[in-house]
Amino acid sequence: MLRENYATWQCGKHELSLARPRIMGILDVTPGSALGGGETYDPDKAVKRGLELLDEGADIIDVDGGTTPSGEDPLSPDAEAARVVPVVRALVAAGAIVSINTRHASVAKMCVRLGASIINDVTGFTDPDMVQVVSETDCGCVIMHWEHKGLGTHVSRRVVQLDDSRPTRSQPQRALSSQHRFTLPDEASIMRQVMGFLGDQARTLMRAGVNHDRICIDPGPGFDKFPDEDVVIQRATRSMVSMGYPLLCSVSRKGFVGAVSGVQDDADRDPGTYGICISSVANGARILRVHDVAGAAQAINSYWAVSHKDSRQGFVSLGSNVGDRIKYLTRAVQLIDDIPLTCVVSVSHAYETEPAYGIATPVANAVAEIRTELHPLVLMDHLLAVEDALDRTRNPEEAGHGPRTIDCDLAYVEGEQHAGSKLTLPHPRLGERDYVLVPMEDLMHDPVRFLKHAGVDVVDSEQRVGHVTADLGEILWE
Incomplete structure (x- = not known):
């Protein structure tokens, strides 16, 4: 539109x-x-x-x-x-x-x-x-x-x-x-x-x-x-x-x-x-x-x-390293699709990825492509509510890198840039995360080219963190 x-x-x-x-x-x-x-x-x-x-x-x-x-x-x-x-x-x-x-x-x-x-x-x-x-x-x-x-x-x-x-x-x-x-x-x-x-x-x-x-x-x-x-x-x-x-x-x-x-x-x-x-x-x-x-x-x-009708493309990075990880990813996608003025367009496969940023165990990651008419900060509040609904616990001493049932990172929203402790767009580490870039290949032909055109610096594969180690299959959320 x-x-x-x-x-x-x-x-x-x-x-x-x-x-x-x-x-x-x-x-x-x-x-x-x-x-x-x-x-x-x-x-x-x-x-x-x-x-x-x-x-x-x-x-x-x-x-x-x-x-x-x-x-x-x-x-x-x-x-x-x-x-x-x-x-x-x-x-x-x-x-x-x-x-x-x-x-x-x-x-x-x-x-x-x-x-x-x-x-x-x-x-x-x-x-x-x-x-x-x-x-x-x-x-x-x-x-x-x-x-x-x-x-x-x-x-x-x-x-x-x-x-x-x-x-x-x-x-x-x-x-x-x-x-x-x-x-x-x-x-x-x-x-x-x-x-x-x-x-x-x-x-x-x-x-x-x-x-x-x-x-x-x-x-x-x-x-x-x-x-x-x-x-x-x-x-x-x-x-x-x-x-x-x-x-x-x-x-x-x-x-x-x-x-x-x-x-x-x-x-x-x-x-x-x-x-x-x-x-x-x-x-x-x-x-x-x-x-x-x-x-x-x-x-x-x-x-x-x-x-105003103002629908924008966005990508949400999802991760889980606690309990039934695929179940948590699936339920998170369903809850995101229920957010007002927002819908899930498609979801990547789930992937096993190496621990990164101090996380102790392997993580199941996926990326959801969305369309939304909400302001990014308003959308971020809804994503935090999804985490709460899935019983995520946050330990201030672990600086967000501890075990989590679900993590919902708003990585990119079309035409948006923002700085702040609550939300930074595009995500400041988007271009170094293998566990985001590889799942995005399921959603578009060339995510590296797409992100570079959007002003995101993308590093070479060997320099990335959280490398993908296995394909865990399709997320059946609909």
């Missing part, structure tokens, strides 16, 4: 599929934040939180160390770098797709050298030095609209401005007018400015040598904009998507979310944020920048699952 969207966002070595919405988790280490405030700043806490965001469902971690409270000067490049560099370095080492949120070209250049894949520039690459940085790298670029002024004096009435969760310079004041009786200002004049700026800056980057597929645009809600203007801009999401660049929805806890939901405290605006994010996704936005990753992931994944 053809999927609706084959677009990708090229971010350094990462090609991020936009066939489904992606979540950019905000890792705020600014002086006014919970992680970055106080006299002492502990980057280790920030790294820990970043890793938690990955397990909660973030596809990208946006590290922000430079924004300061309203009315204060921005941090110097050196002060900002001291905050973000150790965090970026650690998250990149963990395999995360990292975005650096900065207006300083020197900080951006430093972080990209450390492995950051995206530069998120709140000034929209109006600094020639920042343009030069991206022209010399292959990172993704987020162009945000912020022209440091109001969008005009055309609003028909004064609005109540609630405090924004990410303060900028003072909001502009406009004269009252009694000549118009419209609830919102005219869309045309606002969108000419926003879309004009975003288009101009995108062309500036492309003239500097940045490929089109590296560019993402963000209308910059809350940055020198009144709530009425932000609503107008959000309603024009489909028009911005038509510009041909991935669109970032960055409304999380912003002042206009409070204005339309009636919630004063920015920390309580997450439900309102989910609603606006769903509206944006429905109109074509594919990247969502949010504070509450777990809540947003639950809302967006649920919306996507019931509103």
Whole structure:
């Protein structure tokens, strides 16, 4: 079945599929934040939180160390770098797709050298030095609209401005007018400015040598904009998507979310944020920048699952070295086939394999090919439930390598890459496991070629672990 969207966002070595919405988790280490405030700043806490965001469902971690409270000067490049560099370095080492949120070209250049894949520039690459940085790298670029002024004096009435969760310079004041009786200002004049700026800056980057597929645009809600203007801009999401660049929805806890939901405290605006994010996704936005990753992931994944046909190919590696091993493999396949929005397409033979990774006894292994419409992290939860149903016991001292009735490893899902302690895709050891690669030969003509095309490094047979020693026959699961 053809999927609706084959677009990708090229971010350094990462090609991020936009066939489904992606979540950019905000890792705020600014002086006014919970992680970055106080006299002492502990980057280790920030790294820990970043890793938690990955397990909660973030596809990208946006590290922000430079924004300061309203009315204060921005941090110097050196002060900002001291905050973000150790965090970026650690998250990149963990395999995360990292975005650096900065207006300083020197900080951006430093972080990209450390492995950051995206530069998120709140000034929209109006600094020639920042343009030069991206022209010399292959990172993704987020162009945000912020022209440091109001969008005009055309609003028909004064609005109540609630405090924004990410303060900028003072909001502009406009004269009252009694000549118009419209609830919102005219869309045309606002969108000419926003879309004009975003288009101009995108062309500036492309003239500097940045490929089109590296560019993402963000209308910059809350940055020198009144709530009425932000609503107008959000309603024009489909028009911005038509510009041909991935669109970032960055409304999380912003002042206009409070204005339309009636919630004063920015920390309580997450439900309102989910609603606006769903509206944006429905109109074509594919990247969502949010504070509450777990809540947003639950809302967006649920919306996507019931509103879009999005079936993907995947492979689950199965292993058992306790009791009736074939029975456990067979029952695991049956339970996987019962997972909602998931079906088993085919199953390899069961194979006897050499012990690997500290396992003491030979293992019976197989691979199941599946189709699923679930988010990979949601699917992983179901696979863990299959293990629980088959009475797998886990000894923390054996680091997952002890005896098990069943082991269900989600090894690959079409178009997906993810990092985290809960799930890494493709599986980081997929290319060295003979007990996965040989069973996959039952399911496709050339799994090595298939995996290499998907970006998986596959080692030669003699260098692999868990070599297959015997064919145990067909798994009769249907």
